[in-house]
Amino acid sequence: MRLYNTLTRQKEEFVPREPGKVAMYICGPTVYNHIHIGNARTFLSFDVIRRYLRWSGYEVTYVQNVTDVDDKIINRAREENRTPAEVAAEYTEAFITAMHALGIEDPDIRPKATAEIPAMIEMIECLIENGHAYAVEGDVYFAVRSFEEYGKLSGRDIEQMQSGARVDIDPRKRDPLDFALWKAAKPGEPSWDSPWSQGRPGWHIECSAMSAKYLGNPFDIHAGGDDLVFPHHENEIAQSEACSHTTFANYWLHGGMLTIDREKMSKSEGNFLLLKDVLSHIRPQALRLLMLQTHYRSPFDYSAERLQEATAALERVEGSLRNQEWAIANAIVTADELLSNDQPNKVTDQNDMARALLDHIEKKHRQFKSSMDDDFNTAGAVAAIFELVTAANSSITETVQNSLLKDAAAIARQTIIELLGVLGVALEGDEGHREELPTELVDLAAEMAGYGGDKPAEAVGELLAARQKARERKDWACADALRDGLAELGFAIEDTAAGARVVRKG
Ligand SMILES: [Zn+2]
Structure with a gap:
């Protein structure tokens, strides 16, 4: 398994610190609002990576924090005349609900910043002791120039940062690049005791302290959106490595x-979508499938049309699985029957088809795995699944299936469901109860095809055979009547190169 490492700017072989185990940390939300679909994409990507690692045999420990103390939360609380804790509680719950709606699994550990203050204070003390941080009037700052490797993740040069205009000049900082580890509280702000002041931690120290506490250093994978590379992740590295060496x-x-209709997402441009608003009118699984069709590191363009296409693709897969299930459950004639009906060629053909299908399943399974092993290329993985769906579909163009073909079709179906499941795409009704054929088919076949038995599956075969005969003698009225009779019971006839078959409608 190879993955692209932002730190080294190349794909590397993945070697976990402990064989068979993966420790992963994903920067979580700041809970002052509902999350937008850009955040949702990030969390979805790493949910899929976690699922794939697990499917590949790793035991994964997945930690995602909740930033529940922050200026944005405090400002929102002030605007709404509530406490910051109330705001944070509301949006933490909203976040979890939205994650569940999109089929994103809960992390193994979800630490809240406000519950982890002691670990942060301890790390800040360590940094002061090591000469990497200093306290000024109740605030504590990290001395950026004291950490020689600062800039290694984002590839920024410290001298260029210095000349950059974005750095605020604060007379209390020894260097404009220094960033806050602890901030003294202003009146009315949430605060905690510390050696320096009643105050609260800076954002960056949270992740350094919580990941060390729950995963230890070094851990395997640190992930987040690429907007976090600088300064957040750069600062996390500086804090953690300066403290732990x-x-x-x-x-x-x-x-x-994520862009929307090829424009950057922006609140002020009105080009901004909250996950909950998107999910209110579409199937979450369609959004999931759509997002997976772009590699997680590439820009992803959202549009209503693309979402519609993904919905249609999802429905096609589901429809095809339903048809396969039906065909498998109701294979009408056994190989023996084919032989006794003097159709030995058909048995040979079907054996060839079955072997070709089994071959195809193996190939697509391998393609899925090699795509995912190549830096989690979900686009390639989804393509492999879609190709398998197409192949499985053509194998059920025959309503008559011998046992080998029937088994191959069943394996194809299971493989499709399993691989979509690895990507977290849950299908409607995939845990197949076998649909019973209605007994009305027997009555219809008795009436229109002179069928004397009592088996619905046989009745379907008789009806198709009668239709075939009607067509041969150009009795279109009879052929249409047979078609309409089946339609009334909810079945459509599909004419394919390999003959007619019956599928359930819708
Ligand atoms: Zn973080």
């Missing part, structure tokens, strides 16, 4: 940006 995280994975 060991590597912080071995692999850095960053998800690409």
Whole structure:
């Protein structure tokens, strides 16, 4: 398995610190609002990576924090005349609900910043002791120039940062590049006791302290959106490595940006979508499938049309699985019957078809795995599944299936469901109860095809055979009547190169 490491700017072989186990940390939400679909994409990407690692045999520990103390939360609380804790509680719950709606699994550990203050204070003390941080009037700052490797993740040069105009000049900082580890509280702000002041932690120290506490350093994978590379992740590395003198995280994975109709998402441009609003009128699984068709590091363009296409693709897969299930459950004639009906060629043909299908399943399974092993290329993985769906579909163009073909079709169906499941795409009704054929088919066949038995599956075969005969003698009225009779019971006839078959409608 190879993955692209932002730190080294190349794909590397993945070697976990402990064989068979993966420790992963994903920067979580700041809970002051509902999350937008750009955030959702990031969390979805890493949910899929986690699922794939697990499917590949790793035991994964997945930690995602909740930033529940922050200026944005405090400002929102002030605007709404509530406490920051109330705002944070509301949007933490909203976040979890939205994650569940999109089929994103809960992390193994979801630490909240406000519950982890002691670990942060401890790390800040360590940095002061090591000469990497200093306190000024109740605030504590990290001395950026004291950490020689600062800039290694984002590839920025410290001298260029210095000349950059974005740095605010604060007379209390020794250097304009220094950033806050602890901030003294202003009146009315949430605050905690510390050696320096009643105050609260800076955002960056949260992730350094919580990942060290729950995963230890170095851990395997640190992930987040690529907007976090600088300064957040750069600062996390500086804090953690300056304190522990060991590597912080071995692999850095960053998800690409999301655009809407090829424009950058922006609140002020009115080009902004909350996940909950998108999910209110579409099937979440369609959004999931759509997002997976772009590699997680590439920019992803969202549009209503693309979402519609993904919905249609999802429905095609589901329809095809339903048809396969039906065909498998109701294979009408056994190989023996084919032989006794003097159709030995058909048995040979079907054996060939079955072997070709089994071959195809193996190939697509391999393609799925090699795509995912190549830096989690979900686009390639989804393509492999779609190709398998097409192949499985053509194998059920025959309503008559011998047992080998029937078994191959069943394996294809199971493989499609399994691989979509690895990507977290849950299908409607995939845990197949076998649909019973209605007994009305027997009555219809008795009436229109002179069928004397009592088996619905046989009745279908008789009806198709009668239709075939009617067509041969150009009795279109009779052929249409047979078709209409089946339609009334909810079945459509599909004419294919390999003969007619019956499928359930819709
Ligand atoms: Zn973080």
